[in-house]
Amino acid sequence: MEQQETQRKIIHLDMDAFYASVEQRDNPELRGRPVAVGGSRQRGVVAAASYEARQFGVRSAMPSTVAQRQCPDLVFVKPRFEVYKAVSRQIRAIFAEYTPLIEPVSLDEAYLDVTENLKQMASATRIAQQIQAKILAETQLTASAGVSYNKFLAKLASDYRKPHGLHVIKPEEGLAFVEPLKVGDFHGIGPVTAAKMNQLGIFTGADLRELPEAFLRQHFGKAGGYYYAIARAIDHRPVVADRVRKSVGSETTFEQDLTTDEELLEGLQPSLDSVWEYCQRTGVLGRTVTVKVKYADFQQLTRSRSSLGLFTDKQLLERVSRELLTALYPLPKGVRLLGVSLSNLEASEDSVGRQLALPF
Incomplete structure (x- = not known):
């Protein structure tokens, strides 16, 4: 493993069914019920789905009519983006207690670099646990966390034990974690690219790692270099804060x-x-x-x-x-x-x- 890779401490925090969970928190009648945030009309689209709705196959970006067919008891709730933004700011303030290096991906997702942190804590895992506990205590919402030595693996780790899970991928575990994964489960490889890879006989991380970088660049352009690296559990991208902290x-x-x-x-x-x-x-x-x-x-x-x-x-x-x-x-x-x-x-x-x- 490259020395540079082992020096970073990255946490990926992802709120669980964020919009839907906020609605269930604020309206007790929605708790335990399948909820979709979005429009219920003919051309409506699901913005977010509760875990109860996901059990029926309802997911974000799905047409509302399809979602309703898959889950007849689905409750549609109009989005309240100002509320979601306010909660997101509340969560961001918790992150800022630990590090100024916060890279928001969306209202409900962010990368944190805690290699050096404001609490002077040596364990990134412990920091992630504290953040999860603070989010739950202050917002009554849950978050999943992934901890690793780069952004790619931290993102994979946060998806590993949802909801309200925590998974750690240590430097010596990166390659073994990536090898059996389906390429469609890699962050940064969408359905179209995954299908193209399957046509080329690439189904897992191990398959991807067998191929030379020149081959991947030939078939996938500049992104081929990225795929070559992540197949080896390498990701040099730093956590980039979106603005100077106040x-x-x-x-x-x-x-x-x-x-x-x-x-x-x-x-x-x-x-x-x-x-x-x-x-x-x-x-x-x-x-x-x-x-x-x-x-x-x-x-x-x-x-x-x-x-x-x-x-x-x-x-x-x-x-x-x-x-x-x-x-x-x-x-x-x-x-x-x-x-x-x-x-x-x-x-x-x-x-x-x-x-x-x-x-x-």
Whole structure:
């Protein structure tokens, strides 16, 4: 396996039957029933189907008339895209607690690069589990997750144990995972291409890997190079954030409440280190520092300070953060969480630093 491949930590998160699940969440009468989001008229199309409807073969992009024939008890619900967008933003905010490297694919699907992350967690699998739990707790919706060392495998993994599943493909498992798969199950190979491959005698990942790249390019053009790579479980595509983040932050929850001034200042340091590490790695700096304090009874408060210039060195960031914290002394009760964030960010043209290999 190429060294570059083993260094990335990619999570693919995919909400389960997203639009339909939102409708079932918001309308108890729809729970447990086959639901299709979309138009029920003659020329209507299914935008999303609940798992109850999928058992009858109903799927997205299917004409509504066909769906109704396959499932006579199907309930059609008019789409509420503003609601779906709001929930999507809520879910994206959870992602942002862990990494700024978020590549949305749609409202209900995204790639996350957690090779280095804001929680300083070594296990990408554990991060995926935490995100799934947070999504369920905050939205009452479930998500499936795939964890691997590249985007192609992470996507395959998230489809492997739906709904609300989690599957991990480790670097030493990539080739074995791809070999028995039907080419039609590969992300990036649609029905037409799969049929063409079948005509050429290519039915599985193992079949695809037997063919030289020149042959694949001859029959599939530029995409042949991509097929050659994924048959070998190789995918160099980075996770590309769709826009510069508005803020970056880190927080620490303590096993025992902090009560002394010394404990509080010491407890703030891991968040400061994490935020500044991100600034160094990405070349992004901010103008506003915010300190977050959560007391033992879960009451929380924040204090912020803005500067005309960017916070260009760690010492200045530390000094201002500590001043914001000490201005709250004496604290009336024990503290269970401390956090630091930077906002009003500006990105430089510096490239992202080399990422470290972390254990799955």
